[in-house]
Amino acid sequence: MIRALVFDFDGLILDSEGPVFEAWSEVYRRHGQELSQSFWVTIIGRSPGFFDPFAELEKLVGHSLDRDALQDERRLRERELVEAQPVLPGVREWHRDACRMGLKLGVASSSSASWVTGHLERLGLGGWDCIRCREHVRQAKPAPDLYQAALACLGVTAGEALAIEDSEHGVAAAKAAGLLALAVPCSLTSSHDLSSADLVLGSLKERSLAQVMVDLRSASTVSRVR
Numbered sequence: 168m169i170r171a172l173v174f175d176f177d178g179l180i181l182d183s184e185g186p187v188f189e190a191w192s193e194v195y196r197r198h199g200q201e202l203s204q205s206f207w208v209t210i211i212g213r214s215p216g217f218f219d220p221f222a223e224l225e226k227l228v229g230h231s232l233d234r235d236a237l238q239d240e241r242r243l244r245e246r247e248l249v250e251a252q253p254v255l256p257g258v259r260e261w262h263r264d265a266c267r268m269g270l271k272l273g274v275a276s277s278s279s280a281s282w283v284t285g286h287l288e289r290l291g292l293g294g295w296d297c298i299r300c301r302e303h304v305r306q307a308k309p310a311p312d313l314y315q316a317a318l319a320c321l322g323v324t325a326g327e328a329l330a331i332e333d334s335e336h337g338v339a340a341a342k343a344a345g346l347l348a349l350a351v352p353c354s355l356t357s358s359h360d361l362s363s364a365d366l367v368l369g370s371l372k373e374r375s376l377a378q379v380m381v382d383l384r385s386a387s388t389v390s391r392v393r
């Protein structure tokens with residue numbers, strides 16, 4: 168029986184993945200370079216420290232850059248683009264329904280706690296029982312640490328929790344921790360292999376939380392919902 172939902176943040180609650188990529192792409196373009204989208208999609212869901220876009224750009228242009236100045240500009244642009252994004256379809260309804268059903272609510276994100284909590288507050292999405300981010304664990308996704316930390320904090324077992332993720336690394340982390348996983352790809356993760364998820368939806372608007380709970384209950388006797 169599902170007693171808790173654990174949401175990913177980037178690309179799941181808010182399509183911040185497109186804006187983050189675009190803000191970095193603009194920095195690259197100003198230096199006559201192109202940031203590879205096909206590479207970028209392979210690192211989505213991991214810790215931001217996994218790949219250093221500045222080191223890569225410095226290698227491409229052949230000299231060091233004023234990282235602080237560029238970082239300030241990039242962050243401003245990123246914020247502008249992210250704040251223009253609406254909460255993704257169905258998220259508010261799922262959040263509201265989970266509260267009404269008395270489920271525990273968590274967030275497990277490879278991003279920083281300040282990024283996640285700042286945006287959640289700005290969007291008016293509160294009521295979380297537990298938020299676990301990259302500074303709370305040794306390894307970000309695809310390692311299971313963030314989900315294990317969320318389960319411990321929520322006081323539920325892996326079999327009692329449903330993870331909701333947009334990326335392959337996120338689904339891998341959830342499954343490695345033993346949770347059921349619902350995958351809902353965002354604009355940049357539609358090419359990800361999400362086949363290890365128990366259920367894949369185009370958006371959370373596609374099916375209600377109550378309907379998915381029924382789907383997953385029947386899945387436990389039929390192995391998987393596809």
Ligand SMILES: [Mg+2]
Nearest residue numbers: 175177178333
């Ligand atoms: Mg994500």
